[in-house]
Amino acid sequence: MVPMENYLVLSGIIFSLGVYGVLARRNAVLVLMSVELMLNAVSLNFVAFSAYRIPSSADATGIIFAVFVIAVAAAEVGLALAIVIRLFRNRSTANVDEAATMRW
Amino acid sequence: MTTEVLWWIFAVAIVAVSAGVVFARTVIHSAIFLILSLAGVGAMYLFLTIEFIALVQFLIYGGAVTVLILLALMLTRMGIAGRPEPTTGVQAPFGALVAAGLMATLIGVAVATAWPGNLGDTAVAVSIETIGEELFEDFGAPFMITAALLLVAFIGAIVIARQEDED
Numbered sequence: 001m002v003p004m005e006n007y008l009v010l011s012g013i014i015f016s017l018g019v020y021g022v023l024a025r026r027n028a029v030l031v032l033m034s035v036e037l038m039l040n041a042v043s044l045n046f047v048a049f050s051a052y053r054i055p056s057s058a059d060a061t062g063i064i065f066a067v068f069v070i071a072v073a074a075a076e077v078g079l080a081l082a083i084v085i086r087l088f089r090n091r092s093t094a095n096v097d098e099a100a101t102m103r104w
Numbered sequence: 105m106t107t108e109v110l111w112w113i114f115a116v117a118i119v120a121v122s123a124g125v126v127f128a129r130t131v132i133h134s135a136i137f138l139i140l141s142l143a144g145v146g147a148m149y150l151f152l153t154i155e156f157i158a159l160v161q162f163l164i165y166g167g168a169v170t171v172l173i174l175l176a177l178m179l180t181r182m183g184i185a186g187r188p189e190p191t192t193g194v195q196a197p198f199g200a201l202v203a204a205g206l207m208a209t210l211i212g213v214a215v216a217t218a219w220p221g222n223l224g225d226t227a228v229a230v231s232i233e234t235i236g237e238e239l240f241e242d243f244g245a246p247f248m249i250t251a252a253l254l255l256v257a258f259i260g261a262i263v264i265a266r267q268e269d270e271d
Contacts, residue, residue: 005219014122015206017125019203023195023199033134033138037125043145048152060239070160074254075254081172082265084176085264
């Protein structure tokens with residue numbers, strides 16, 4: 001089996017790619033997809049620590065955290081996509097640079 | 105040994121498709137790469153022998169979230185006159201700089217840190233009974249709050265995205 005550090009490095013790479021996507025992408029849906037990448041990297045970290053802990057059978061806290069991360073990510077993606085659709089209907093754009101006035 | 109080779113194949117594939125999500129030219133390609141990336145992370149949960157989270161990952165992310173994202177992409181396409189939308193802004197080089205610095209830091213910390221001694225060499229299976237007991241006994245209140253959060257968020261989403269009569 002691979003050591004735990006491999007999972008940490010993998011999730012670090014995915015997280016950094018997500019950060020680049022959030023900073024560089026201009027389409028709101030693409031920004032949201034990059035946020036999903038970052039959330040996934042964090043869940044992978046939680047589950048990796050939980051799985052490699054020694055008295056593992058008595059403790060599933062990291063896994064519970066991953067469950068909560070997934071639930072909150074689902075709520076976030078639903079709400080954010082509703083906002084994007086409303087933005088597109090009002091401004092006919094999904095470009096986050098063109099929606100910088102914070103005014104409807 | 106076979107598991108290790110398979111792990112490396114999956115890890116390289118996940119990094120490749122995750123890069124595809126942030127570098128792809130068209131939004132639909134990004135969405136398809138995102139599905140592959142989420143499925144790959146689900147496979148990682150299988151390597152960690154946490155089948156419950158892998159199942160949740162495939163169902164929630166691979167199913168529901170990607171369908172939602174594809175639907176939003178369909179509803180917000182600008183594809184009039186075949187003009188390709190700009191996918192990255194002028195700040196992309198600075199974003200790349202920040203991301204590269206963050207990646208170097210994270211990898212350096214993950215490799216260099218001496219993790220506490222109670223970490224094993226292999227992943228240990230956590231039974232689904234343990235997860236269920238912890239989730240509903242020790243984490244009962246957060247579970248309820250999360251349920252309420254999901255309900256409120258989706259009602260809010262319906263209200264925001266609703267077609268108004270005067271439109």
